[in-house]
Amino acid sequence: MQQIAQITDFSALPGLHWQENGQLSLSGSLLRLYKKIDQKILSFIPDIIFDEQQFSPFISAEQLHKLDYLHGFPHLITMPVTLDSSQASLQAFTAAPLNENGNLNLTNIAPCREVLTPAACYHFYEKQSDTELNGPCYLTTLCTCFRRESAYHPLTRQWAFSMREFVCLGTQEEVQEFLQRFEKALNSYFQKQLWPVIFEQATDPFFNPLVNAKYVVQKLEPVKREMIYAGNVAIGSFNFHRTFFGERFNIRRQGEAVFSACVAFGLERWLYAVLATCGPDEKDWQI
Amino acid sequence: MKTQEDMKKELHAWIVKNNAKIKAEELCNDTDIIRERIINSLQIIDLLLFVERLSGTSVEVEQLKPGAFKNIDTIYQNFLERQGDEQCNK
Structure with missing residues (x-):
């Protein structure tokens, strides 16, 4: 296994401007690397045409409430006041x-x-609401997301961060095939890059999880798996929603509530993975 | 003193009572109650509390394993079996 280069202070990297309140700015070679990472992620499943869309960072509180987000994650919410x-x-x-x-x-x-969106894919479900799909629907977006945390670290835990998400709406088989294809492509990629990534069952960071029914259900019926880099940084996740969004937003396929899943990537965390694997020197960066 | 059969019957009755869609004869001990949406996410906490009452011990949420509430058989095996055994041996 390739030796992981130790960068002790990411905030001192040229082109990275860090603010202690969890805000990051990029320029120069790091910004180029960020863009290349996004292009690489977009290329993982070349034969599926994803409909790329761009959204505002605002999402209606009413819409998030439909998803029980306001009850489940009040500690993460940021509101534009x-x-x-x-x-x-x-x-x-x-x-x-x-x-x-x-x-x-x-x-x-x-x-x-309004709330500053905490995840990229939520916008899609509202947009698709009250529709009957004739076939599987593949979507992608890159969105700045906002999650208030108790402490921030450059690249790995930010208040504002970039999330590239891929969504599939379809039958259970279509959605599971979508997840399997991503997992296979990512497995190959991580092996080729010699990245120390394992796939691990995970739960969402609920407020008061022990009394939250959704947390209990996630423990009993796992729907989330994370890509864990070097044992402690989740650089992406696979999320199988079953028919949750289909039911909440009345999106149907073959007369039934549609199944859905998303695969999400934190771009700054991928930047971290490249830098932690390859070191600070641009000529060594491989993606 | 409750036997294995008693406890599974009580679980069966609770699930049927709390779900308007399923008929008693349609629910088997191996029917997947979560995937088939017989128990929804809001009811899962109530079912967990019912299992606690039935077993006489608390269920540690952090220790829950995937599949433990899959069906009546798995609930019995994971939370009630020891209780049933102990009572049978008394």
Whole structure:
């Protein structure tokens, strides 16, 4: 096995600008590598034509509530908050917008109906709602996602991060074949690259998991598997939703609620995997 | 004193009572109650609490293994068998 190069301080890499609040900026060779990684991931299943779509980072709270997300993951949610638009409220805000700690002195808040999307694929289900599919539907998107965490680390745990997702909506057989094909392609890729990746059963990071029925069901009926790099960084996941989204959004196939699955990749974590495997020198980077 | 048969019958009755769609005669001890959506995700906690009452011991959620609640037989094997054995031996 190839020796993993040790980069002790990722935030010191040229082209990587890190802010302690979990925000990352890329430029130069690292930005080029980021784009190449996305192109590589897009090439894994060349004979399926994925309909690529682009979404706003906002997603309606009502839509997330349909998925029980607000109950299940309140600790991860980030909301775009705006001030009440009345003259008095705006005037009061401008008088002292920041306090001595650098926190915004929020005056009256306008009603908040949106959330910054925590996952890329949620947009697809709303868009496909109340439809009958004539065949399998293959979709992909690259989205900036937002998850509030208790601590942040460059590339591996960020408040804002990039997620490339592939979704299949279809019959159970079509959806499982989609997952199997991805797993086979990724297995070959990781072996070829000599990346220390194992596929492991996982559960979502629920709030109060022990009293959350969905967590219990995920333990009993595993639907999520992660690609774990070097024992501790999940660089992607396979998620079999069964008919959950089909039922919630009335998407049908052959008269029944459609099955769905997604394969998700965290692009900054892939960047981490390349750098941790190949080291900081651009000439050694292989993807 | 409850036998294996008693406990499986109680599980059977609970599942039928809590699901309007399935008839008693359609539910077998090896019917997959999660995949066939006989028990939905909201009912799983209630079923877990029912199993705790039946076994007299608490079920540790973190220790749950895939397939443990697959059907009446697996629930019995994973959570009630020892209880049934102990009671049979008394």
